[in-house]
Amino acid sequence: MKDIIEKYKGTIKKIIINITGYENEDVEQEVYIKTWKNIQKYEERNKFKQWISAITSNACKDFLRKSKKINEVSDEFIENMSDKDNIERNIESIERQKRILKEINKLPKKLKETIIYYELENKSYEEISILCNVPIGTIKSRLYNAREALRENLQDLL
Numbered sequence: 001m002k003d004i005i006e007k008y009k010g011t012i013k014k015i016i017i018n019i020t021g022y023e024n025e026d027v028e029q030e031v032y033i034k035t036w037k038n039i040q041k042y043e044e045r046n047k048f049k050q051w052i053s054a055i056t057s058n059a060c061k062d063f064l065r066k067s068k069k070i071n072e073v074s075d076e077f078i079e080n081m082s083d084k085d086n087i088e089r090n091i092e093s094i095e096r097q098k099r100i101l102k103e104i105n106k107l108p109k110k111l112k113e114t115i116i117y118y119e120l121e122n123k124s125y126e127e128i129s130i131l132c133n134v135p136i137g138t139i140k141s142r143l144y145n146a147r148e149a150l151r152e153n154l155q156d157l158l
Contacts, residue, residue, distance in 0.1 A: 001036055004052070011049065012056050018121050019060035030059045053123075054131050096157060103153045104146075111146040118143055 016027050034055050042051055104112055110132075117123045117131060118139075129136045 001032070001039075004035065005032060008049065008052050011053065015053060015056045015121065016060055018116060019057065020063060024060075024063065027056075027059050027063045030063070031056045034059060050127055050130050053127065057131050099157065100150070100154060103150055106153070107146055107149055111142050111149065114139060114142040115146040115150070 012028060012031050013023060016024050016031075020027065031052070035052060038055070042048065104115055107115065113132065114128060117128045118125075123131070125136045125139050128139045132139065
């Protein structure tokens with residue numbers, strides 16, 4: 001288990017930050033516990049990283065459901081995203097970024113989840129399909145619909 005933690009700690013933390021908006025040690029511990037309890041259910045035909053990512057995503061969703069913050073994108077998330085990009089940001093670009101994230105936050109839950117996985121976490125259609133437990137075609141459709149809604153709502157930024 002120690003090897004798993006060392007190998008996937010960064011991936012797990014990144015998913016937690018992207019979904020909850022901040023580093024959350026409680027969720028991280030929950031992921032390790034669920035992984036330990038369910039390791040015998042892991043099927044080697046699947047990629048382990050996708051499997052543990054799905055566990056992490058589900059633990060985050062559980063946490064957000066419990067804390068009733070599923071529809072919020074925190075300022076800390078915005079700041080973390082800026083830090084990750086390592087791009088010099090000025091106030092105008094941060095405000096633009098906040099506006100985009102607010103519009104993402106307004107999307108229906110399924111569209112929001114898909115666009116976050118694809119655009120912010122750089123996950124493939126296949127990975128998102130596994131995480132959301134829906135066909136790839138559904139992921140493509142959700143991504144298209146999310147982009148269209150954002151394009152319409154952010155017309156003044158284009």
